Amino acid sequence: MADTLATPKAHGHVEHHDVDYLHDGSLLSWLTTVDHKKLGVMYLWSVLFMFFLGGVFALLVRLELFAPGKQFMDAETYNKVFTLHGAIMVFLFIIPSIPAALGNFVLPIMLGAKDVAFPRLNLASFWIYVVGALIAVTAMVTGGVDTGWTFYTPYSTTTDGSVALMTFAAFVLGFSSILTGVNFIATVHKLRAPGMGWFRMPLFIWGMYSTAIIQVLATPVLAITLLLLIMERTFGVGVFDPKLGGDPVLFQHFFWFYSHPAVYIMILPGMAIISEVVPTMSQKTFFGYKATAFSSVAIAIVSFVVWGHHMFTSGQSQLAGAIFSFLTFLVGIPSAIKVFNWITTMYKGSISLQAPMLYALMFLILFGIGGLTGLFLGAMSVDIHLHDTYFVVAHFHYVMMGSTAIAFLAGLHYWWPKMFGRMYNESAARVSAVLVFIGFNTTFLPQFLLGSRGMPRRYYNYLPEFQFLHQVSTVGSWILALGFVIMAGYLFASLRKKMDAPANPWHGRSLEWQIPSPPITHNFHEVPVITTEPYDYYRPFEPSVKGHH
Amino acid sequence: MSDHAHAHSSSARIYVVILAALLVLTGVTVGAAYVNFGSSSINLIIAVLIATVKATLVAMFFMHLRHDPPINAIIFVSSLIFLGLFLLFPLIDIGSRDKVVPYGLRVQAQPAAQKKAATPAAAAGGEHGAAPAAAGHAPAH
Amino acid sequence: MSSDSHVAEHGAEPAFRQHHFINAEQQFDTSKLGMWLFLATEILMFGGLFVGYGLMQSVYPEAWIAGHHHLDRIMGAINTVFLLCSSFTMVMAVHSASTNNKGKTIMNLLLTLGFAGGFLVIKYFEYAHKFHDGLLPGRFFSYHGGGPAEQAMFFGFYFCMTGLHGIHVLIGMILISWITLRTMKGEFSSAYYTPVDLVGLYWHLVDLIWIYLFPLLYLVN
Incomplete structure (x- = not known):
């Protein structure tokens, strides 16, 4: 690691000192860059592309479900398409979206560092992600996968198709996620600028740090689970096969030991963004900073002991089910602390309803619905009825899409001027935000009703009495798609303009707003010294960064 | 140094x-x-x-670890603690499955195979070719 | 303190320091922290296999005892001694590197490689014996000596765990060869020997895992 990036001997001015990072180096140099900002941008385009791809599959699924029976694809294709939608959205979009794209860009700057702790690992992480994505695409093209993204045994050990290849892709993607996590933890521990104590870190960092803990501790178990699954398919070891004395429920334990914490790999970064956007756009000191910071860590830790609530109907013992059900309710405490603190932060603030704040407000509503319906599902007796119905589908879409993806959009609109140095069209952004909100609720609210009336998830066909709600849901998906098309339009349009973004369009206080938009290659001319608390909106602004104007 | x-x-x-x-x-x-x-x-x-x-x-x-900054030891120990959690819960699950079989569904097992009857595997063990998931879960329901 | 000594040796800017670190000590501590985080992922990955092994042992104790009778305790014990000695020579290599003793560093690294190679040779003979007797995982299990059928699962775990561990030994040998070459080229000194230290940590973890594998696989009774 030591031989790259060796500093020039003298402290003199390097020639690219004042060039913004976007114009530093040729286009080809991006491919081997170790600059966290460029890697963040490359991750951003990759995850946006994956979001588009997963979105197309989602639209196909909804279209097929417009009426009972076959519309335009047969049942087997349908299984493959919803698996593709799930696997792409989970492994290729949501998990890397906020940490790898926005986190990579913002985290070192917020800490006052010039880069992440291990820039070359960061580059490796990106290319491993690309390789994993390519393997996943290969698996889709050659045979496809029809197991759902959970790869449950014994179906996954017996079905044809490219299960082994697809699980290998998930294995590789897990590696990329681990490297990001290792990098973030080391950066937060060792590269904070002078004066940046743990409780002077912006809350975004606390969220990223908690996420990184989960990435490091949980992802390896996914690796070994998928390895055992591949062993099972090739050697018939029998660990998960009841015919050979194994236990298919054990696979679910293994899978959810990773994948439940992974749900918090998805939501914690979303909460982290909201914790930035809300105080800035309300121009108000964060209410309950420490409680919010610790609640992130608490969620990370509790997330490791609640996985069994995915398995209430799987043949797990009732004692284990009762324990898991009880523990699941604990997650509600830190989550509620956060929600109350965001709302209290807004109270009597001077709220400006620009695009980032619109998305943050949307998050509060949708996460409220997603989180509270989670409590229904966490209660074992209720879950027996709702398990594997559309209620679950609606619940996790409210959390994954309605909360995480919406928070990602909040962050995207919040930091877009910083990343690319350009403002987008605010009116178009507001129209798109309203469409996304209406479209999302039209798509998924009916699914709560469908689920509670007994419509099972993953089914290709359904009874005629469900048709109306399915059609409402499908129409909703079109409104949602329209919102995203407008968004793509104004974001691309902004890139064609000349750079017009001020350094601090939202009047934020964290370090990234104290350097130019877009930042220079090394972020800071001099190492900033932090003397103020984060979010101290109650007093006049004293910048910590010197040497920028 | x-x-x-x-x-x-x-x-x-x-x-x-x-x-x-x-x-x-x-x-x-x-x-x-x-x-x-x-x-x-x-x-x-x-x-x-x-x-x-x-x-x-x-x-x-x-x-x-004796001379390192304590954070390295904290990382090491916490990885072991989380591993402990990972072992604990499935162990609770597997260890308590036979105690909650509803009345009337308990598999009539040989005394020697009593221990095995606790696991879903036992029932399926005898009947090769049966649908694995269904057979596997029979004793637990 | 440590940065001062570097300044004395190398002038204002030691060449190995990366631009985003304030001083060499920060870089050294950060590298070690990163390595420990990586080791934590390794522990949890192997841990998954240990958990599966332990759970299945609690279900099929007889099969596990029958299975372990096919393993050679003597060979396992010799391999344990090999790995412990290799850990010792590794730590001596790190020690020599940190005290500018290039010759001893190289000697200790080569000794480590030797012990690691010996480990793999013995492992090879053990594997060959298992293959010969048909003591193989899952559907390839063709042993005719009787015993519970779940021995096939025991050997599934046996090959998974020792196989994954063996791959780590192999990777470790490649890494040790790499730092041996770099030591020969004179790239390390008491001011900068981070790669030797990190490979050492990795190697000790490989040893640490074997310390648990040995009693759990070979000494169940």
């Missing part, structure tokens, strides 16, 4: 002592395996305890 260097000057001798201790403990654990302590689980516990002592020696001295 001056304090590191200071620690190192006497450390070569410590490493020899640690190696000797590790080799002796290896001998002890092999020897203990030939002694019957009354039950196989006691033997297992003794073997794991000795292994843990050895692992602690390696981590503290060979891996320098």
Whole structure:
């Protein structure tokens, strides 16, 4: 690691000192860059592309479900398409979206560092992600996968198709996620600028740090689970096969030991963004900073002991089910602390309803619905009825899409001027935000009703009495798609303009707003010294960064 | 690094002592395996305890956790704690499955196979070719 | 303190320091922290296999005892001694590197490689024996000596765990060869020997895992 990036001997001015990072180096140099900002941008385009791809599959699924029976694809294709939608959205979009794209860009700057702790690992992480994505695409093209993204045994050990290849892709993607996590933890521990104590870190960092803990501790178990699954398919070891004395429920334990914490790999970064956007756009000191910071860590830790609530109907013992059900309710405490603190932060603030704040407000509503319906599902007796119905589908879409993806959009609109140095069209952004909100609720609210009336998830066909709600849901998906098309339009349009973004369009206080938009290659001319608390909106602004104007 | 260097000057001798201790403990654990302590689980516990002592020696001295910033040891120990959680919950699950089989559905197992009946596998073991998931879950429902 | 000594040796800017670190000590501590985080992922990955092994042992104790009778305790014990000695020579290599003793560093690294190679040779003979007797995982299990059928699962775990561990030994040998070459080229000194230290940590972890594998696989009774 030591031989790259060796500093020039003298402290003199390097020639690219004042060039913004976007114009530093040729286009080809991006491919081997170790600059966290460029890697963040490359991750951003990759995850946006994956979001588009997963979105197309989602639209196909909804279209097929417009009426009972076959519309335009047969049942087997349908299984493959919803698996593709799930696997792409989970492994290729949501998990890397906020940490790898926005986190990579913002985290070192917020800490006052010039880069992440291990820039070359960061580059490796990106290319491993690309390789994993390519393997996943290969698996889709050659045979496809029809197991759902959970790869449950014994179906996954017996079905044809490219299960082994697809699980290998998930294995590789897990590696990329681990490297990001290792990098973030080391950066937060060792590269904070002078004066940046743990409780002077912006809350975004606390969220990223908690996420990184989960990435490091949980992802390896996914690796070994998928390895055992591949062993099972090739050697018939029998660990998960009841015919050979194994236990298919054990696979679910293994899978959810990773994948439940992974749900918090998805939501914690979303909460982290909201914790930035809300105080800035309300121009108000964060209410309950420490409680919010610790609640992130608490969620990370509790997330490791609640996985069994995915398995209430799987043949797990009732004692284990009762324990898991009880523990699941604990997650509600830190989550509620956060929600109350965001709302209290807004109270009597001077709220400006620009695009980032619109998305943050949307998050509060949708996460409220997603989180509270989670409590229904966490209660074992209720879950027996709702398990594997559309209620679950609606619940996790409210959390994954309605909360995480919406928070990602909040962050995207919040930091877009910083990343690319350009403002987008605010009116178009507001129209798109309203469409996304209406479209999302039209798509998924009916699914709560469908689920509670007994419509099972993953089914290709359904009874005629469900048709109306399915059609409402499908129409909703079109409104949602329209919102995203407008968004793509104004974001691309902004890139064609000349750079017009001020350094601090939202009047934020964290370090990234104290350097130019877009930042220079090394972020800071001099190492900033932090003397103020984060979010101290109650007093006049004293910048910590010197040497920028 | 001056304090590191200071620690190192006497450390070569410590490493020899640690190696000797590790080799002796290896001998002890092999020897203990030939002694019957009354039950196989006691033997297992003794073997794991000795292994843990050895692992602690390696981590503290060979891996320098004794001199490192405490965060490295915290990372190491927390990885073990989370591993413990990972073992604990499935163990609770597998250990308590036979206690909650609803009345009337309990599999009539041979006394010798009583232990096996606790697992979903036992029922399926006999009937090859049956749908694995359904057969596997029969005794648990 | 440590940065001062570097300044004395290398002038204002040691060449190995990366631009985003304030001083060499920060870089050294950060590298070690990163390595420990990586080791934590390794522990949890192997841990998954240990958990599966332990759970299945609690279900099929007889099969596990029958299975372990096919393993050679003597060979396992010799391999344990090999790995412990290799850990010792590794830590001596790190020690020599940190005290500018290039010759001893190289000697200790080569000794480590030797012990690691010996480990793999013995492992090879053990594997060959298992293959010969048909003591193989899952559907390839063709042993005719009787015993519970779940021995096939025991050997599934046996090959998974020792196989994954063996791959780590192999990777470790490649890494040790790499730092041996770099030591020969004179790239390390008491001011900068981070790669030797990190490979050492990795190697000790490989040893640490074997410390648990040995009693759990070979000494169940």
